[in-house]
Every structure is written in C-alpha cells, then in structure tokens.
Amino acid sequence: MKYIDLRSDTVTHPTEKMRRLMAEALVGDDVYGDDPTVDALEKEAAHILGKEAALFVPSGVFGNQVSILTHTHRTDEIILGEHSHIIAHEAGSVALISNVQTRTLKDDQGELDPKEVERAIRKDQDIHFPKTGLLCVETAHSTGHVASLENLAAIYALGQRYNIPVHLDGARLFNAATSLGVDPKEITQYADSISLCLSKGLCAPVGSLVVGPKDFIDKARRNRKVLGGGMRQVGILAAAGLEALSLRHRLQEDHDLAKYFGEELQKIPSIHVHLEEIHINMIFFHIQKEGFDEQHFINHLQDHGILINGQDGGLFRFVTHYYITKERIAQVLSILREYFQ
Secondary structure, eight states, X not given: OOSEEOSOGGGOOOOHHHHHXXXXXXXXXXXXXXXXXXXXXXXXXXXXXXXXXXXEESOHHHHHHHHHHHHOOTTOEXXXXXXSXXXXXXXXXXXXXXXXXXXXXXXXXXXXXXXXXXXXXXXXXXXXSOOEEXXXXXXXXXXXXXXXXXXXXXXXXXXXXXXXXXXXXXXXXXXXXXXXXXXXXXXXXXXXXXXXXXXXXXXXXXXXXXXXXXXXXXXXXXXXXXXXXXXXXXXXXXHHHHHHHHGGGGHHHHXXXXXXXXXXXXXXXXXXXXXXXXXXXXXXXXXXXXXXXXXXXXXXXXXXXXXXXXXXXXXXXEEOOTTOOHHHHHHHHHHHHHHHO
C-alpha cells in the first residue's frame, strides 16, 4: 500500500496469498447455484456464525437492504438507531427499496435502550398505525462502540415476545467479537439475520454475506436477483472471501495498535483523543489549535503520504487495519509532532 491510509478499514486490498487464491479459484455460475467456491464460502460463513445458511452479496449496503426487504412488507415500520449505518450511510435506500418507515432511537453508545424499543413497538392493530416489521441492531457500531451481549439479548427477547425479527448489521462483527473476547456465535445467537462485510479490515476486494435460517436465505436469494445482485463466475471473489474469514483471527493486532496509536496521539499538543472510545480499531479525536485550518491539515498529511478523512461532527477518525503497522504509525506521529509543535 503506497499511502499510509487511515481513512477506513475498507481501504485494505488483497494480500498476495489472496490474489493467488483468486487466480486459482474453481468457478461456476452462481445464479444457477453451481459455483463451488461460492458454495464453500456460504457454508463456512453459516458455520462460523451458527446459522443454517448464507448468501454472498456484492456489498454491505446490499446485505442490509436485501435483509430488510426480505423481512418486511411495504408500509411496515422498522426500529433502529439514529446513528446506525442503515440510517446514516446507506443513502436512504431503505425508503426506495423496501418502502418502509423508519423509527429511530438514540444509540449514542452503539446500543438501543430496550425500554425505548419496547415503547416504540406498535402493539395495537389500529389501522392508523404502521406495523412494526423489524428491529435492527448494529455491532461493532460505525461510531466504534461495541454492544454488550446483555443488551443484544434484551433486544432479541423483545423481538421474540412481540414476534418481530431482529436483523444485525454485523459489518464489523468480528471486531465486536474480538473486543468482547467471545466466539461470534455468542453475538449472532441474538439475531435472526446477520450481514457481514468481507471488505472491512479483512482484505477482500469486495463482498458481504447475509446469514440466517435456510427459508430466509432462500427468499433473500430471490430478492438478490430482483435487486440485480445475481452474479455469475463469482467464485473468484468468493475465494478472497474465504481467505478473509481466516484473517478474522488477527484483528486483535489492529485493536492493540489503535490503543497504542491513541495514547501516543494524546501526547501531541492540540490533539485531544477520546481514549475511552477506543474499543475496536478506531481512534476518534478533535483538534484545538488557534487558526487551525482543516483543509491545510489534510493536504499537509497527503503531501507526506498520509490519507485521512475530514471531520465528522467535529471529530477526526483514524482507523487501523492490515496495512497499518507500528512502523507506519511512528511515521505518522513524527509528522504530526512536527506539524503541531
């Protein structure tokens, strides 16, 4: 990786081993269901997450949207966090694709309050009200927070009590499992369906998985076709996905480096790190310096081979991943110290 790219863990590109596996992959026609590498990927994902079946889809947004479409009916209402990826970063696609109403609740720490969720569930069959069709949770959250197992269990219990399915946006599920020190199944037992990204920190060039009961996945497979997501000789990408699943075991390295990075950043004048917010591979911080020019700062780093995003809500975010080593962090710290001295 030419640049030291701290924008996201989506910037990882395939490892040399992954490229070799892609080149050698056995392929078929996935729409006909005869691509052996896709079949192997889906079976492995279902096994890891403790579910019956899985479906390979092009992206994380696609995974969430095909899941919502499969769970719900037009005019249903779904309950989810106001800062969730589905609300904040999926371009309003839930309104266009599923024609459902969204009811958002506070999720500042990456968790929904079970009492608020129960209050929001439509319990009366009044013709004026929409029907609550789905509860959506997310972990690890795009804010860097990880929901506790107790919180996920409480939301799932509500879903069972009121006969409402629960969908887990698990784009960074393995980061959540790593942070909690649990097997992924300990998390996914509290969801009826899960979406899982292979391209966030796991080096796959593209692709996500939807995982759940077989009958749900069968319906989702048809909806994938409806949405134009049927793919042909996609075993080339599925081979990368299989290798990506094995890379989940190294995510603790990214988490440890994020904590180290955050602690060192905090020592630099003008940089104020939210150390208590470092739960996975994300470091959030704000800059307090008279005359600070955000664009000049971003351009200065880029001129020195470092890529970052601008502020979001007053915060900068650095993300560690496969290509961010301690040596590269040292380079970044050196440039930042010089800039803020």
